[in-house]
Amino acid sequence: MPDFTPMSLFQEVSSELLQGPSPGVLGRVQKCRQGVSALEESLETDLQVLSRIRKSVRSIYTSGLSFVEAQESFVEALQALGSNQLSTNNHELTTGFLNLSVLSRELGALFSNMIHNLNSILSFPVDSLLRGDLKDGRMELRKQADKSWKECEIRMTKKARSGGSRAESDSAEDADKEKKLFQLHLCEYLLRLGELQVKQGPDFLECLIKAFHAQRNFFQDGLNATQSLLPFIEKLSSSLHTIHQTQDDDLKQLSDVRDNLQKQLQIENKEDLLNRKDSGYSLHQHQGDKQHGTEKSGFLYKKSEGCVPVSITLLIL
Secondary structure, three states: OOOOOHHHHHHHHHHHHHHOOOOOHHHHHHHHHHHHHHHHHHHHHHHHHHHHHHHHHHHHHHHHHHHHHHHHHHHHHHHHHHHHHHHHOOHHHHHHHHHHHHHHHHHHHHHHHHHHHHHHHHHHHHHHHOOHHHHHHHHHHHHHHHHHHHHHHHHHHHHHHOOOOOOOOOOHHHHHHHHHHHHHHHHHHHHHHHHHHHHHHHHHHHHHHHHHHHHHHHHHHHHHHHHHHHHHHHHHHHHHHHHHHHHHHHHHHHHHHHHHHHHHHHHHHHHHHHHHHHHOOOOOOOOOOHHHOOEEEEEEOOOOOOOOOEEEEEEOO
């Protein structure tokens, strides 16, 4: 028998159940049950991935708001720098800081709009898929379907053992009712799984496409904003080269003046040091007749027990 999806296989089994039991119908019913279980397992795995996506979207939104706040502080700082440059009468620098602050604020507003759009586009569908009440409703349908599976398999097994004849206690009307009840429960459960499959697949992918357009609009608008400022930036770059060269010349002149002052101070310090060496004791000025000298050498004698004569040199002031 060729491979079918659980829905198409169920349709095949349902048609055979309505027509009457056949030798291979029990095997096809069991195969349909396996296919439904595989589909359910796949959808549960997707829900776990969607839970990670929801966590990532929240993290992106939170960090995006922090970025917008930091961007606003950056804009205010640029405006302060531009205002401070007014005192130097340097209009090129003032205009440059202020224009770039305007651009940064515009880009920040575009980014903030994109972040809010992404959050609204992605968070709502993911939250709706992960709602607990939807899972509870699906689990209730699964219980009914599992019960119908078991009853159907038990009934088919009994009929297969009895050669396809009906039990005395079962009428044809009761058997047909049980078949239809089994089909109803299975249809309800498969319908819920199919809806979930659509929401997790095509519907969520459409949300991602909307998110793509939101990001594309952000980059496109940001590019247009930067392109509009490009002529000013090119002119400012040329002006900055001239300003930089002028300030470098001023700094070079100041550096030369500093070097000259340092050399002069070094020469004066050397002269002061030589003068101090020549003058010797400089606390008091020399007194007396300098032509007879300022030093006298000899022996100082003083009557004192236990002392010996000491040779000294007197500095005459």
